[in-house]
Amino acid sequence: MPDEKMLIETLIDILSDLRASLKNIRSGIESLEEGIKKLEMECFGEVIPEREIVLEKEEEVKPEEKPVEIKKKEEIPPKPEEIKEEIKVEEKPKVEEVKPKPEVIVEAKKVAEKIEGFKGIYRPLTERAKGISEDLYKDVATGEIIEVLIGKGDKAIKVGGTNILPFYLFEGEMKHDIKIAMEILDIEPKDWPESLAKYFSDVFHDPGLWAKKCVETYGAEAICVYLQGTDPNFLNLDAKHAKEVVEKVANTVDVPLIIWGSGNAEKDVEILKEVADIIGDKGAAIGPVIEANHRTLSAIAMGYNLPVIASSPIDVNLAKQLNILLENMGLSLDKILMDPSIGALGYGIEYAYSVMERIRLAALYSQDTKLQVPFICAIGKEVWKTKETRLPTDEIFGDMETRGILMEAITGVVLTLAGGDLLIMRHPKSIELCKTLFGVLSMS
Numbered sequence: 001m002p003d004e005k006m007l008i009e010t011l012i013d014i015l016s017d018l019r020a021s022l023k024n025i026r027s028g029i030e031s032l033e034e035g036i037k038k039l040e041m042e043c044f045g046e047v048i049p050e051r052e053i054v055l056e057k058e059e060e061v062k063p064e065e066k067p068v069e070i071k072k073k074e075e076i077p078p079k080p081e082e083i084k085e086e087i088k089v090e091e092k093p094k095v096e097e098v099k100p101k102p103e104v105i106v107e108a109k110k111v112a113e114k115i116e117g118f119k120g121i122y123r124p125l126t127e128r129a130k131g132i133s134e135d136l137y138k139d140v141a142t143g144e145i146i147e148v149l150i151g152k153g154d155k156a157i158k159v160g161g162t163n164i165l166p167f168y169l170f171e172g173e174m175k176h177d178i179k180i181a182m183e184i185l186d187i188e189p190k191d192w193p194e195s196l197a198k199y200f201s202d203v204f205h206d207p208g209l210w211a212k213k214c215v216e217t218y219g220a221e222a223i224c225v226y227l228q229g230t231d232p233n234f235l236n237l238d239a240k241h242a243k244e245v246v247e248k249v250a251n252t253v254d255v256p257l258i259i260w261g262s263g264n265a266e267k268d269v270e271i272l273k274e275v276a277d278i279i280g281d282k283g284a285a286i287g288p289v290i291e292a293n294h295r296t297l298s299a300i301a302m303g304y305n306l307p308v309i310a311s312s313p314i315d316v317n318l319a320k321q322l323n324i325l326l327e328n329m330g331l332s333l334d335k336i337l338m339d340p341s342i343g344a345l346g347y348g349i350e351y352a353y354s355v356m357e358r359i360r361l362a363a364l365y366s367q368d369t370k371l372q373v374p375f376i377c378a379i380g381k382e383v384w385k386t387k388e389t390r391l392p393t394d395e396i397f398g399d400m401e402t403r404g405i406l407m408e409a410i411t412g413v414v415l416t417l418a419g420g421d422l423l424i425m426r427h428p429k430s431i432e433l434c435k436t437l438f439g440v441l442s443m444s
Contacts, residue, residue, distance in 0.1 A: 151256025195401035
């Protein structure tokens with residue numbers, strides 16, 4: 001049969017291939033042995049004799065021994081007379097008293113009253129990089145961030161004016177330190193956690209006293225008045241309320257002011273138009289200015305010579321576009337602060353950092369003049385609305401107040417390293433931590 005012949009031929013081919021493969025393996029082993037011998041001769045001068053492999057002998061399994069039979073004694077049944085009936089008394093089950101488990105109370109550690117400063121020894125980079133060419137670690141920028149003045153008089157503050165990435169002092173200079181403004185509200189905050197509220201609860205009823213405490217007790221360089229109560233989706237308070245609040249604050253403190261509206265485009269125009277009459281001669285910053293209301297608010301700002309907060313969704317192109325629109329309206333770049341709409345630690349801070357860094361790199365190294373304006377970051381309201389700042393003290397999350405302080409401080413530090421020039425914060429301990437670190441990083 002042809003099929004059988006084909007099958008036999010196929011088997012013969014397979015067997016011949018196997019035989020050839022075995023020969024190749026054998027020759028390969030022989031060449032490997034020769035190579036090992038050559039290596040032994042070069043290394044040791046002789047061929048090391050092969051060791052005999054002694055196989056361990058397996059223990060012989062002895063045949064199973066028959067088990068010894070144990071004869072059982074015949075049981076002698078008892079006589080009927082000896083059998084006595086036993087009366088069994090049922091035992092009552094013991095009722096165990098269930099004791100309530102003691103509650104585990106984690107004692108909240110008292111937050112240190114004083115933040116300790118830097119304890120190490122600072123060595124400038126020029127000293128640490130001795131012997132290394134400066135070209136290897138220096139990349140000098142060609143652009144510079146424009147200076148913006150907020151406030152008037154001796155306590156006015158300037159932000160911007162840097163030609164380096166944050167704290168890269170070996171490449172240029174930061175003309176001004178990082179500035180931090182303390183935030184107050186126009187209403188008594190009902191949603192602030194106790195760990196934050198306890199520092200200001202005695203002055204919540206009066207925005208003027210609240211601002212005064214921030215300046216005199218906690219050393220605030222500037223005050224940001226957040227007009228949260230005017231939000232149409234919240235309390236929808238009118239312009240009269242906003243004017244009263246801002247007037248109280250302006251008459252109580254002499255530091256620069258930042259007036260931050262509710263974020264509603266139409267309502268902010270109505271409110272900031274009235275408020276500008278009070279702060280017009282104080283050089284306060286107003287905002288947020290968005291694309292929807294940039295025409296009206298830029299006109300108000302130019303009329304009173306006030307800087308504005310240009311707020312855009314976290315995007316490089318949208319931030320640049322808004323700056324161009326404001327400049328086209330006649331507002332110069334030295335009157336603009338960019339608000340990139342940041343997120344808190346754990347709530348989009350990575351994306352905020354990325355966008356801010358790209359804007360700052362374009363401003364310094366690509367000579368993009370429309371992006372050469374300082375950043376303002378509203379950190380306090382973003383951090384203290386997160387659930388982590390409100391969770392009580394427990395074994396896993398630790399002390400409630402310490403957690404909130406660190407969340408705000410870390411957010412502030414991270415966004416400063418991305419290019420932040422002016423931070424708006426709430427907790428005095430968070431501000432103290434940031435200032436301590438910024439002081440160390442500013443050493444040259």
